[in-house]
Amino acid sequence: MTGLTQQLVNLFAALLLLLAFAMLAQRRILSLIHLYTLQGAVLAAAATIMGYATRQPHLFVSAGMTLALKVILIPWLLHGVISRLNVRWDVEMLINVPTTLIVGIVLVIFAFYLAAPISEVSTSIARGTLGIALACVLLSFMMMITRSKAVPQVIGFLAMENGLFFAATAATYGMPMVVELGIALDVLVGILILGVFLFQIREQFDTLDIRHLEKLKDE
Amino acid sequence: MSAGPQLVALLALCAAWLAIGVAGLAALHRFHIVARVLFPAGGAVALAVVAAALPAVWGAPEMAVLPLGLPGLPFHFRLDGLSALFLLVLGGAAAGVSLFSAGYFRQSEGTAPGLLCLQYHVFLAAMALVILADDAYAFMVMWETMALASFFLVTSNHRIAEIRRAGYLYLLIAHVGALGILLCFGVLQANTGDYSFANMRAQHLSPFWASVAFLLALGGFGAKAGLVPLHVWLPEAHPAAPSPVSALMSGVMLKTAVYGFLRVAYDLLPAQLWWWGVVVLALGLASAVFGVVFAAAQSDMKRLLAWSSIENIGLIFAGIGLSILFAAYGMRAVAALALTAALYHVASHAFFKSLLFVGTGAVLHATSERSLGKLGGLMRVMPWVGWATLLGVLASAGLPPLGGFVSEWLLLQSFLFTPGLPNSFLNMLVPVVAAVIALVAALAGYVMVKFYGVIFLGQHREDKLAQAHDAGPWERLGMAWLVAGCVALGLFPAQVIDILAPVTQLLVGASLAQADGGSWLLVPVSVERASYGPLIFFAGVAASFGLAYVLVRRLYHGRLRRAAPWDCGFPWQTARMQDTAEGFGQPVRQIFEPLYRMRRELPSAFDARPRYAVEVGDHFWYWLYLPLARLVDGAARAIGTLQRGRIAIYLLYSFATVIAVLLWVTR
Amino acid sequence: MGALFFLLALPLAGSIVLALAGDRRYAPETNIAFSTGTFLAAAALTVRVIAAGPLTALDREFFIDALNVFLVALTAFVALTTAIFSRPYMRVEREHGRMNARRLRLYHSMYQLFSFTMLLALTTNNMGFLWVAMEAATLTTVLLVSVYRTAASLEAAWKYFILCGVGIAQALFGTVLLYMAAERAGGGAEGALLWTHLDAVKTSLDPRIMALAFAFLFVGYGTKVGLVPVHNWLPDAHAEGPTPVSAVLSGLLLNVALYAVLRCKVLTDGALGPGLAGQMMMAFGLLSVVVAAFFLSRQRDVKRMFAYSSIEHMGLITFAFGVGGPVATFAGLLHMTVHSLIKSAIFFAVGHAAQHAGTQVMSEIRGLVRANPTVGWGLMLGTLAILGMPPFGVFASEFLILTTTMREQPWATPLLLAALGVAFASVFQRVQPMVFGETALKPLPHPPALLPVFVHLGLGLMLGLYIPPYLEGWYREAARMVAG
């Protein structure tokens, strides 16, 4: 039985990596949000499979929370923000797409190099996925750097959160329940605050381009 | 540790000074209490310090530990011969200056008198405790508190921009010097982690580390004393301070730097290397020449005295350098002679420089004028200040009956012994160094004649000078004490040498044997070799003065008539026809042209309003300090680009840091 | 156990109460009342810990020992004095029209919530909860930084949130790895993340995982400490928010972040031996001191300059902990205390100075001593204290740090001394004209409450000259615990 769950978890990990790359190369905001929702769904599925395979009830609870938070609530909020600020236009990138992808690949290789010594020591069934989780985190970090608009940067931040969550579930069958709740609460409050900020920036600079946020410097 | 009676008394007196300061803070704006009660009380405490320190010169060293300070390193205090001597100098000069400042501080609108009283007495207490400190932490705390208190005193009327600038420069160089001293103590403790001086004395450093410690001490204490490369703050800070404070800073604070250097060079470092002496001698000479040459070119009376302080510090360090040189070659007796010359100059400079600064203070108060171009003829309206400052001028010029001459005499005598050095190169050095010392002493006379002549003699260059009033009773008392100090140091050298003997015995292991000179003849080695009897000397001059006076009155007459001075047929004599300060300094500026950085503005023949101006600059400022400032500014600008403002860049930094740390961890 | 309960319950309750009545006339007084309550609870807790040694509560979810109890006491005390200072400050801000009722309510409630999160982070035993509390601390202050709604404050808040968010995310990954290593070492499911359990079993943790975990944790919490390569958010955030927030951020939040790093260092030292963690902290610490020193001379805004000074001092403390050994760690703890006291005092004085001049640009603030002597002398003495002039406490700890560096790492001493010299030159060159000289400043509508400034300076002076025996024993116990 474990052979199947092992394969399923690896499949979900591969899917997550693919989605991270897709978000890195995506130009339009709407499809960026769809990809994020997809990532949330994959995460929830992986958590349920892990919960089923290791018979740990709290994994089901966290899977449910992920589903509620990252598949329903946050995308709904983002859509609301997008429509309210009528942000439909393409997303400029600071560096063109091909170079970002190549750098992405280098990052993935580096992540695996890092995770290699740990994965063969780890006993959890999803040993190999730690490298992928680290890769997801680094890729979303990369995404935040290369985006020049506020909303894509927020989505990058959320993707990094997803990567971390997957690392928690994959490497250690999820954190203790209380900590999971705390993290989820923090993510939620973070999103609310970012939403408030988006409105304030829009009101102050009537554009969401971050290049206007460069006055505080010590040249 | 049983604390000796003298040390306990001295610590109590320092506490008394602090108490007076705090009392001043309490009576912040009540001027009379501060001026008439607290400052004289400070003077009385200073006298008590003299009384307590005198017996300690001969006594055995006393130790005490206070529960203050760091957990592992409480405050250690120690009173030995060297500390006692410098406390005597501090107490003596501070007594006179405190009495003077009782009358000096008026209801001026500068800082509140109570605050001034607090800073003044914290300054005195800090200096005394620096001299008593016996571990690195106590020394550093008291050293920087002294710098801090004197900084606040220097910037007491901080509404003038260039006084603020002077205060800033002063505290900056003092702090950098203190960092050097901290590094020196770090080297001296030689990895034992115990920072008490007792432990440092027990360490035997390798010649390399001993030299590193010595050079750090020379740099650190030289910055506070005003040795040449680090002297730029002194001509700015001393004139900016109120006069009694400049007197204390010049007279006593520079001596704490000399004390610190002697403590490290002789007490904490067991053995001395010969080239240390040469380095100190060279720096001392450079400071002396630079000081006196620049003093001659000044046209502000307090800057002139500040530069002359640099010259005197140069002479003191030259004496110390010579004594280190002799000590390194084992010539103990001659090293004692050179060290006695240096210590004697410390004492006499403390008294006559305080007297001169206090004199300028009285002039400044009477005329509220500092530039020499606007003074003149004050002798008639301020006789007390005039005669007292005349005595200070004679002592500062190193003229025979007074204190300045004795230390110069001892220094020149010690130069005559240098041909006994085994190193042939140094023997050749002797005539050059002796010549420079003689030239500096002569130039000091030139500067003092200029200082005294332009201020007190001649005609009033401004007509408001006629209303100048003489010094008040307190001020006269203070000046009288300082004059008495100068005269005593001049006429009774044998007794002063007896006080210095145990100190040189402690430091160099030998002292000036008072051979057969009796009590009124100064005989360093033997009568045939050299001797100087100021009392007989003074009696000789006085006798012939008196005889001539009486005989002329008896044989001829004493009639006197007043008339207008000789005007060589040109009736419109004005005060502007007298020699100005710049004029009087012109020959020295011409002869020592390369030492200055002069910018002259000469009027052309067709100028409607011809204007002549000469601006004397300091080479070190242009070749050392400005490039350093530009270097730091350039580095700051380069690092400034780190904070460019774009969030993407910041995220990139964070990303790069994570990658770097991960690589570091997993290598 | 009661004291701990009150310590956490009071600020939480305070934030709820003030959320409802934050803009009433008595809001500042209630704020002070809650802070006083918290301080009393902290004092009671401290006395109990000194007397009875470390204690755990709520089935080992909370753990108090010598190290975090002195930080708890310090945090509660500075929070109290900042609350006292913010009462007249906020009234003047309201007078100047920069604060309206709604913003005041936000300010007061977030202030109490912020002190709750810090106290939670300090007292919790669960590393996961430590992360949650740190993240919550960021969230509570990010709104406060942008409360003035100016373009600059918005930019500062955005950068603060994004950069700290990314930083804290690294720390989460580190905590995950820590949890993984703990599980491997045979811990029970829920006990695995408890620090006391980890401390007990730290020698058997897998060194490879711990090395990676410490890397992430150090960079994560290091961002919150403001170490140099990841410091960019700090000057903007500390300069743009209202002054009480800057004081609390500079004074306390940096200490809490460094406390978190210390907790991780103890575990890593157990697993890998003292080499790695110490070297990393020394490298980043030294880099922070040198780079921040050179930044100081480029500043035009007074709060930005003192923010950089905070970076420099946190770098020095990190360096001290990196050097390790009982004396250096003792000096680091002492420096942490004195830096918090003096830096918050400086921000109080700077706050009123900025209100006098109506701007934070240093060239427009002149002659403070003549306009308002207490503010002027407060700023001057505070600046001299923070620059390490004796007889203040900063010199005592710097003396210890420098002297141990001379013995342990002699190569670092000239760098440190040069950086301290440059910092002294730049800061004092800017502050002296601000305090001395002629003045054109307008008087304040309400008299400032500057008792906190002089209380802090008094404590700083005391620590410089005489460290009371129980305080010394307390630090030595904490130092022994950290240095192992």
Next chain:
Amino acid sequence: MGDAVSALGIAAQALEIVAALALAPLLAGWVGQCRAWLQNRKGPGLLQPYRTLHKLFNKDSVVAAHASPLFRTAPYVIFGCMTLACGIVPTLSTDLPLSPAADAIALVGLFALARVFAALAAMDIGTAFGSLGARREMLIGFLAEPALLMVFFTAALISDSTSLTTIVRTLAAREIGIQPSLALAAVALVMVALAENARVPVDNPATHLELTMVHEALILEYSGRHLALVEWAAALKLFAYACIGMALFAPWGVARAHAPLALLLALPVLVAKLAAAGCALALLETLSAKMRIFRVPEFLGMAFLLAVIAMLVRILLGAGPQ
């Protein structure tokens, strides 16, 4: 004072001072007379200085309206210093009770004290001449004093002491030989003497031309008894310099201790030597022309250099006969 102050010593000291006071104006007169002969004119006669002194002592002393007491005390101080200087330099005998009181360095200090008081008195009046003269006098002073000190140092290195009586005793006891360091020192001393006593190459004692006078400018304002004392002091200074020259470079004929007979013999020897010195000075003055004031630093710089080289030669050539 070492051995008991012998009666003979006191007598020698008193005789020396009285001789100095008496012979100084005569020396000045003699130099004036020699110059007159060299310029083939009759000259005012040998005793002219005494007559002028007597005339001046009888006249009232006219003092400037706003002169301070310093102006009136300065002449007495200057006169006192110069008499003490002549008392110290061993001209007649080496057993002088006053000699332990001041050695060579103190003597240079004594000259400096007199110079400072003269300069201050000149500046007291506040006219252009006084202050100009004071500046020039101090300029010459601060260059000549170190040169004189170096001359004394050379002699001190040879006789291993700075006490003048010991120097004279050791130099007199040496056999006559070519001694380069002493020769250089002699030339330096002559140049310094010319500068200090305001003789021709540096300053013309006879003229009152504002542009050139240095010493005369100092005493321009004095009259009556003050002028007499200052003139007498100037003569004494010339006498003292001559005695220093003879003590260092022609020390023979000076009486030993406990030799009353030699004391009487020493007086005529002194007069002879002074006459020769006077002639030499007059010859030098007529041969050289007055220098511009800003050539004086080079002139005295040369003297200073010579003195330092003398010392250097002494040390380099070691303990040889030089």
